[in-house]
Amino acid sequence: MFSRLQRFYTSIKVATDVCMLTVAFALAYATRFIGLIPVKDGIPPLEETAVSLAMALAIFPYTFHQSRLYITNRARTHFGELFAVFKASITATLILVALTYFTRERYSRLTLALFLGYALVLVSVTRLVLRVALSEVRRRGYNLKTILVIGEGALGRRVVETVREHRELGFRVVGVLAQDAAKVGRRVRGAPVLGELSEVERILDAWPVDQVIIALPLEEQLVVKGLMEQLALRTVDVKVVPDLYQYITLYGGLEEFGGLPIISLQGDPMDGWSRVAKRAFDIVFSLVAIVLTAPLMLVTAVLVKLTSRGPVLYAQERMGIDGRTFPILKFRTMRTDAEVAGATMASQEDPRRTPIGTFLRKYSIDELPQFFNVLRGDMSLVGPRPERPVFIEEFKRQIPRYHLRHKVKSGITGWAQINGLRGQTSIQKRIEYDLYYIENWSLLMDLKILVRTALGGFLSKNAY
Incomplete structure (x- = not known):
């Protein structure tokens, strides 16, 4: 309903x-x-x-x-x-x-x-x-439907809050039934606790209730069975809120497959036309960016070649959408033997940098070849910055929901980057910004991030 x-x-x-x-x-x-x-x-x-x-x-x-x-x-x-x-x-x-x-x-x-x-x-x-x-x-108060919420715990409180936030739908919570007798007479998010669960029939006789919402934790499923048997004898509408919302991480919800209801705990944030629109957006704008930055990339390639021995471009393994790895392209900013001792993150006074490497990193010029990654489909213009697989295993163990950033393509720039979260800044904070972007994505948001990046979003004191 x-x-x-x-x-x-x-x-x-x-x-x-x-x-x-x-x-x-x-x-x-x-x-x-x-x-x-x-x-x-x-x-x-x-x-x-x-x-x-x-x-x-x-x-x-x-x-x-x-x-x-x-x-x-x-x-x-x-x-x-x-x-x-x-x-x-x-x-x-x-x-x-x-x-x-x-x-x-x-x-x-x-x-x-x-x-x-x-x-x-x-x-x-x-x-x-x-x-x-x-x-x-x-x-x-016209055309209101009254609701009785069964359950005063976290799930019940969330139901009461949701109904109150969406008053335009015409619902009103008349009360709550509690498992704990000591809570009778108190209030749950402004709704009165009218009685215990065992008093459901008395409450329905005493109060005009159009709909009952059962919001009990998983461990109380045996109680739900008894409640359903009592409510089956009533004409009131009955709905059950499954105690799974704490496991819903990203674009979860109730789906239907051939008439079979399925609870999705984790979904794809971009599908159908959204995916097509974002890909078209990436192709058009990356082509424009390649044309506009071609002279700068040519000059950079010459300078890299003249100031240090080794290749102009550096391909580094990164992890993108669905955990797939790809070679990310960059202008080389470090010596060819920079990782002989193993993979380490760049630091502010990194001695491995080439003479021009510091300048290229500070102004993010080393990232320009990634427009070709976008054209190839490895990356998007906007999205969470891709990390190296060698670091990701550690991040996943330390940071809850870290893996969710791989539900979309990685980006050249992102919501975290234009807010100054680059280099050795808080990974936890970066993930919060990445997930906010994924949950609130739109083409307009992508355009906003690109504009802010072009106006200096990458000129951060943390860029090195």
């Missing part, structure tokens, strides 16, 4: 946005070609206008989705909502302009500019109206 209601509200948002975007495009067209603005080059054919509208109706909702405008975010203020719509609309318009430029011989820039203006106003206004209307409905 929760997921159905969430999808229902999301569908309302999508449908409203599509309607407003259609109206905005119609107003822009009318203003430009039927209004007071002189038409010098003639009115575009109806087929051309229909194609532009179709592209807009595909690009804008997708960009809004990538900007997380279709998720429930009660903490977001009205101003925050408007600013998020503004940023996503600007991005979507730029994508639309680019596509029309490459797919059609002519298009009206003024029409698209007018469309952006109208879209910002109409989408923003309708979203504010929906937010205010939902808040008023919730405040008045």
Whole structure:
């Protein structure tokens, strides 16, 4: 029921946005070609206008989705909502302009500019109206479904918190049943403890309950069996929250396979079109980067060759997505005998560096050949920085959830790197930033990280 209601509200948002975007495009067209603005080059054919509208109706909702405008975010203020719509609309318009430029011989820039203006106003206004209307409905308590939570432990507390955070779905916790009799009369996250588990039938007779949610730990499964036998004689809806959420590490949840419910504890954060979009993003931007940095790479190669004996490039084994290893490319910044005694991490005053190595590392110029790793598919432009397998075994034993960073492709730059976590900084902190990136990934976030990197995100005091 929760997921159905969430999808229902999301569908309302999508449908409203599509309607407003259609109206905005119609107003822009009318203003430009039927209004007071002189038409010098003639009115575009109806087929051309229909194609532009179709592209807009595909690009804008997708960009809004990538900007997380279709998720429930009660903490977001009205101003925050408007600013998020503004940023996503600007991005979507730029994508639309680019596509029309490459797919059609002519298009009206003024029409698209007018469309952006109208879209910002109409989408923003309708979203504010929906937010205010939902808040008023919730405040008045209309059409609420009442819930009784069985279990006052960590799982029960999480259920109560989740229901309270999503009041727009129309649910209210009337109370909690506890395993410990001493907790009767107390409160769990604001919900009163009405009685013990054995009193479930009395509570259901005394309180108007539409739904019962059983949230008991794994060791109490025998108790669940008895509760289900009692609840089977009632018309109340019954749902069970499995005590597995502490094991859900990344993109877990309930899935269905041929009608068989399956609990996923660890999933793939990027699949389907998300994977395709990120790969296309990597190919386009890495090609552009190779063209722009080609002169610098040529000069660097010459300097490396002139200042030290050995090859220009250095291929080092690193671990990437799904634990697969690959040779990462770098301009050589150390002597050829640097690791005769074994693999060691670089340090600030590392005596193994070549005369030009310190400079190349400080400004991350040695990383430029990795754009070819991206083109080959070994890496992504943005993602967790790949580590050497010889160090990873130690990190996995010391740092919980370390292995989850290998659920996505490694990157040339990442969320941790633009926040100064390079070199011999905290591995634990780096993992926290890497997992935050994976859990909140979007193409817009990738673009933001690349922009910050280009503006100096790699110029860190920890770069050596």
